[in-house]
Amino acid sequence: MKFFGFVIVCLTGGLLLYGTMDLPDWGDPGSPASTHLSDYYIEHIVEETQVPNLVTAVLADYRGYDTMFETAVVFCAGLACFLLLRDFRPKKDRYFRHVPTGVMLHFKNPQTRLIAGNEFEHMDKDWVPSDMIIKTVCRILIPFIQIYALYVVAHGDFSPGGGFQGGVIFGSSLILMAISYNLKTLVKRVTEKFLSVFAALGVLIYVGLGVAAMLMGGHFLDYGMLAPLLPSDPGHIRALGMLGVEIGVGIAVMAVMVIIYINIVSEGRHDEGL
Amino acid sequence: MLWPIDLIVLTFVIFCAIAAITVRDLLGTAILFSAYSFLMCLLWAVMGAVDVAFTEASVGAGVSTVFLVAAVFRTSRRTKD
Numbered sequence: 001m002k003f004f005g006f007v008i009v010c011l012t013g014g015l016l017l018y019g020t021m022d023l024p025d026w027g028d029p030g031s032p033a034s035t036h037l038s039d040y041y042i043e044h045i046v047e048e049t050q051v052p053n054l055v056t057a058v059l060a061d062y063r064g065y066d067t068m069f070e071t072a073v074v075f076c077a078g079l080a081c082f083l084l085l086r087d088f089r090p091k092k093d094r095y096f097r098h099v100p101t102g103v104m105l106h107f108k109n110p111q112t113r114l115i116a117g118n119e120f121e122h123m124d125k126d127w128v129p130s131d132m133i134i135k136t137v138c139r140i141l142i143p144f145i146q147i148y149a150l151y152v153v154a155h156g157d158f159s160p161g162g163g164f165q166g167g168v169i170f171g172s173s174l175i176l177m178a179i180s181y182n183l184k185t186l187v188k189r190v191t192e193k194f195l196s197v198f199a200a201l202g203v204l205i206y207v208g209l210g211v212a213a214m215l216m217g218g219h220f221l222d223y224g225m226l227a228p229l230l231p232s233d234p235g236h237i238r239a240l241g242m243l244g245v246e247i248g249v250g251i252a253v254m255a256v257m258v259i260i261y262i263n264i265v266s267e268g269r270h271d272e273g274l
Numbered sequence: 275m276l277w278p279i280d281l282i283v284l285t286f287v288i289f290c291a292i293a294a295i296t297v298r299d300l301l302g303t304a305i306l307f308s309a310y311s312f313l314m315c316l317l318w319a320v321m322g323a324v325d326v327a328f329t330e331a332s333v334g335a336g337v338s339t340v341f342l343v344a345a346v347f348r349t350s351r352r353t354k355d
Binding site: 026053055056160161165179257267273 | 321324325327328329332333336337340341343344345347348
């Protein structure tokens with residue numbers, strides 16, 4: 001069976017390699033992709049949208065409908081992760097640590113309550129003391145990562161980047177917090193309700209901008225029609241609409257990445273994990 | 275002058291891809307996959323597709339590695355086959 005699979009993989013790879021021979025060369029000016037459409041984009045994008053980064057303009061404006069459904073796909077990924085993995089049943093075994101002495105207590109009956117107040121803290125089963133160097137470095141590093149993520153979102157019109165990358169970087173800064181401290185630190189600050197609302201809000205901002213353009217009398221996602229709503233000169237209105245769309249994508253992606261991470265690492269219980 | 279860099283990185287990409295499917299330690303596979311993504315990011319950057327390189331670096335080498343490590347943490351570190 002293994003040999004059979006190996007033969008199939010080799011055959012498919014060989015066919016794909018054979019198929020690439022028909023593809024145009026890299027950077028070939030006569031290839032179909034760079035004869036009709038690319039010329040139009042290169043000549044007209046800056047005067048039509050005032051956005052210097054052509055990739056962002058194509059993704060968020062000319063192909064805005066595609067990007068909207070990409071955002072919806074990311075949202076659906078988070079939703080599927082939540083529906084498959086989330087587990088609301090309470091946990092039977094609980095561990096508590098006496099803070100001054102470090103003694104661990106193991107409770108097998110979920111009904112048992114601890115009478116003592118702040119001297120005990122809830123602990124994970126495979127708890128390891130977090131390293132001071134890692135904690136300190138991450139605490140200093142996380143705000144800079146987040147500022148960089150916001151920069152990537154806001155500067156996506158002028159330089160490489162945009163909502164998707166910025167959202168992923170922001171989400172990974174939150175994941176770094178969960179890894180360097182523990183999962184409870186993250187879940188306490190960034191609650192599940194907050195994440196769910198933000199994941200839906202990002203898609204809503206995107207679709208809402210499109211519908212707003214429709215209500216103003218244009219086509220769906222025709223940002224030029226938003227000119228009376230936004231405080232800007234009409235020349236830059238498309239760049240501003242793209243920025244709004246990128247912010248929506250960034251919010252949705254950030255929330256979905258954190259939702260997926262929390263659900264995977266805690267088996268859907270949101271209590272303990274990596 | 276760019277093409278030797280291209281070829282060297284491509285060789286490393288192929289090494290990483292083969293190693294990622296042959297290594298039996300799944301945590302090592304996750305790290306090798308991260309290295310693969312990062313080298314692909316270098317390739318995209320050499321070819322001038324900076325936006326794609328950015329996405330590959332943040333998603334492929336960053337977040338997906340964390341997801342794989344989290345999945346390994348919750349399942350097993352050894353493959354069956």
